[in-house]
Amino acid sequence: MSAPAAVHAPSPDTGTATAARPAPGRACLALARVEAVRLARHPAVLVGIAAYLIPWGYSWATQGPAGRFPVLQDSDRGTQIRLLPLALATLLAANLATLRPVQNGTQPLLDVLVLPSRHRAAAMLAALVPIGLIAAALVGARIAVLAARPGASGAPSAFELACGPAMVLLLGALGVLLGELFRSPAVAPLASVVLAVLILAALLPGRLADSSAQWLLPLASRPDGSPPLPAGLLGRPAGWHLAYLVGLTALLVAAVLAVSRGRGAALGTVAAGGLALTVAAGVLQLRSPSGDLMMARSEATYQPASRQTCEHRGTLAYCVFPAFTPQIAGWDGVVHGILRRTPPEVMKQPWTIRQRVWAISAQSGGGLAPEVPAAQWRADDLRHGTPGAVPVATNWNDDDSVLGLAGQLAYRVVLGANVTAPTGATVVCEARGALMIWLAGQATARSRHGLDSRVSGSTGGVTIPTGGFDSGYDIPTRALTLGLRMLAQPADVIADRVLRSWPELTAAGTTFERVGALLGVEVPPADQDGVCP
Amino acid sequence: MTGLRITRSLVGPTLRATRQIPLLVGATLAAALVVAPAAGGTDLDVGSWAGLLRFAAMIAALGVTFVLDDPSAATTSVLPVSRALRYALRVAVAVPASVLGWLAAATAGHQVAVSHVSTPLRLPALTLEAATIFVLAVAITVGVARLRPDGSIGVVAAPVYLIVVGALYALPGRAALFVATTSAQWDEVHQIWGLLLIVSTSAAFLLAREPASRRRRGHPRVGNQTIRSDDPRVNAIS
Incomplete structure (x- = not known):
């Protein structure tokens, strides 16, 4: 066994140490x-x-x-x-x-x-x-x-x-x-x-x-959960926040080096730069949204038509905020899934599907709106030649949004294209309510899933949401139950009977008993809540 | 020396040797998390107050993961006092601070719920959650202690506790344990919390037993031969 080689540790006190270090x-x-x-x-x-x-x-x-x-x-x-x-x-x-x-x-060993x-x-x-x-x-x-x-x-x-x-x-x-x-x-x-x-x-x-x-x-x-906003309306100071994080990191780095006995001009520069960046970016990121941004958000909420582009497919027009065009592929299946069950005169109407978003909020534009601005939407649609545009949310990932579009289109298909958007107080009774449920539920598998989720999460009827908003129209229990019984029947059989009796089913005052007789579906007992006669 | 006398004589030294600062800081932060917004009149709904109370329970229990830290573990482990008793005493030291922290937070939350919020805060069930989190922290710490004979336990137990609690907090959908106070599954989920409390308590007791290898080492061995004394009293001692 050979002797270990001698190690000469340089002494910090000697001049030769610098060269050997x-x-x-x-x-x-x-x-x-x-x-x-x-x-x-x-x-x-x-x-x-x-x-x-x-x-x-x-x-x-x-x-x-x-x-x-x-x-x-x-x-x-x-x-x-x-x-x-x-x-x-x-x-x-x-x-x-x-x-x-x-x-x-x-620790003591490291010090030497x-x-x-x-x-x-x-x-x-x-x-x-x-x-x-x-x-x-x-x-x-x-x-x-x-x-x-x-x-x-x-x-x-x-x-x-x-x-x-x-x-x-x-x-x-x-x-x-x-x-x-x-x-x-x-x-x-x-x-x-x-x-x-x-x-x-x-x-x-x-x-x-x-x-x-x-x-x-x-x-x-x-x-997560609130429908997304168009990029231009977000107003998130992400750039300043990143600068703030970088500034804080520089400050911490300088603090670590200072604590570990680091000295020198470079450290001072890093500390000063970090502090300046942290303070400046920290303040700038806290600024309130600009007046222009607030105006743009208001416009996108109440008069969105001028900010949107429309894609025309036959008699259908799909209007979206910029960059949301890929979602149209998802809407198309739902729209056709409903219109194929309607008479030709309804199917050939110039239907417009328009994205709606609630962009009025304190910080990031999120949150659900308390009420649908139906009157403003109607005026905006009339100005742009698309009366009775069907609202759809800006998110298309959850089944509730799919039910929203299906339910809103069903609402207009049954009540007429020029009807005002339903508000939170709207209740649809009798045959028309059951027909809306059936139309919306049978449109696609996702709309059916969205309906089932809504039904299982509510008691005494169901609320069909308006895209992007926390309100919609209500279908009371009896109409909902009848609609669900229609959905339980073979779709093509019910569809034939619906087409044959369309005028009567969509007329006001058609009773549940009459619907049952026309469609061959057992009629549920009368509502106990008394919402509908 | 009877068990009671041993316990009594151990209380003082245990209190002195147990790491108190993480406990006190944890309990204080837990209380402050709810008391500060309650005192400041922060406008929160009942779900958010319940969320703050849950966070308070998690912070209060974090300090427990350091109570078994014992730089003298190499010597204390050979004392004629069982590991379970030594650990139980150290955990008992942690209980008052954690309970006081939780009581302060829960009282503040209750006051706000009574005066501002219309829906109930469901404090008994939240206290069950807090107790389970506390016992879970104890079980994790006792489990880690078996793997760390050098006595530096909190350094591993605290991250493990945070990971476990973080994972429980993130459980999705139907598996969620931290459900909203308005959830229809509230009672069902709290039966699972009760079960978790029982499992954690049992795990803590089982893990606090002397390791089997030590228990087997009751009689000295040479090769395959167990050395026994002729005097049965000597064998009985080991």
Whole structure:
């Protein structure tokens, strides 16, 4: 066994030491590489990545609504909340990596190494970059898959997409800073749970969710569920928010290096730049929406026709906000599914389907509207030569929107093309209500599914929604039950009988007993609620 | 020395040796999470207050994951006191802070619900959820303690707890455990919470037993031979 080679550790006090000392940059890079691999393999980070992928896989496996007809200007910020577990995991893992010497009792040994503590801290910070790149790859993959889906509409915002990975880097840097400041492993879990709670609490309906103060949190994303807005009406300060996150990260980096005895002009510049960017972007992102934006939102809500383009297919016109054209392919099946069951004079009418959206809201334009602005819509439609346009929501991923279009078209087919849009107080009784239910339910499999979901979630009749709005028209229990019994019969048989008796079925005052006799369907007992005579 | 006397003499040292700061910070943050918006008159619906109370329960229980941290584990593990008793005492230290944190949060939530919100807050069921989360944190910590004989338990138990609670919070659709207060499945889901409480409690007790390898090591062995004393009293001690 040969004797080990003598190692001459350079002494910092001698002049020759400088020449013998390895380049700190290279050592720092080597350490960063090792730490990055350890971070990427840390169980918490792996769980964070799994938390991103599992809901995606679940939605794909169950063919859930998340991947159907995606609207990319909504899906882009949807990636942010999905990255929250990974960001919190990075905070924990980076903190544990920083505390490793303390936990293992090797801190005094590190102090005698040639690599100064500020370089070790810099290496730890640099090790976060690959995790940020993993986050960016996850976001990129998600949005690429959604964009490749048939029926994908809109365009993602690069700023919104970048905010998620920026949040991962920010929270990772926070984990390193907490590790440098506090030697207790309890601080990072407490910080991460408090951050998570603040972010989730800001999503709860209430004052914080409505206020612009939520932009001061790392993640500002309104909950899913509200129909998407056209990109021009969003008014989200995503660019400023990204700059705010970058500024905060620079501040944290400077703080980490300062705590680890880093000095120098470059550090001062990073700190000053980070502070300036944080303050400037932080203030700018809190500005109220401009007057022009508010006017555009109001116009899109009450007089949308001038902001839309129409695609004509035979006697049908499909009017959409810009970039929503791919959704027309989904509407077409529903419209034909209803019109094929109507007499030729109804089928050949110039039907117009028009997107409706509620864009009036404090922060992001989301939220459901209290009431349908039927009078304004009617005036707008008359001005643009499309009286009685059928409303449809801007989202086409859930079956409720499909039922909305089917139900609204059925409403006009039965009552006449020029009828005003139904408001929350509209109740359709007797034969006409049952006919609307049948028409809407038999249009497509998705409209039937949407109807079944509505029926199972309500008691005493059902409300057929108006696209994008939280109101619609009501079908009382007896008409609903009769409509459902019609749906239970073979569709072609009922369709023949409906066509033969169309004038009588669509006339006011036709009784349930008469409908039962005409269609050969058992009539349900009279309503107890007395809504309809 | 009787069991009661041993327990009594252990209380003081356990209280001194248990990590209190994470517990107190967790309980304080939990209480502040509900008390601050309640005192500030924040306008929230009943579902949001229930959401805040659930978050408070999660934060309060986080401190528990650090109560078994014991730098002297190598020496305490050989004491003639069972692991279950030592752990039970440390968990008992955690109970008052967590209960006080929850009580403060629940009282603030209840006051707001009574005065501002028309629908009930369903505090008993939310307390069941909080108790289950607390016991779950204990079970996770005790489980991690079996794998970390060096006594640094919270450093692993806390992230594991956060992952487990995060996963429970994210359960989708019909599998959801944190359902809305207006949900039709409320009673059904809280039967599952009750079941989870029983399972967590049983798991915590089972995991707190001395590892089987140690229990088997009752008599010293040389090869396949168990060495027994001629004196039955000596065998009885081991």
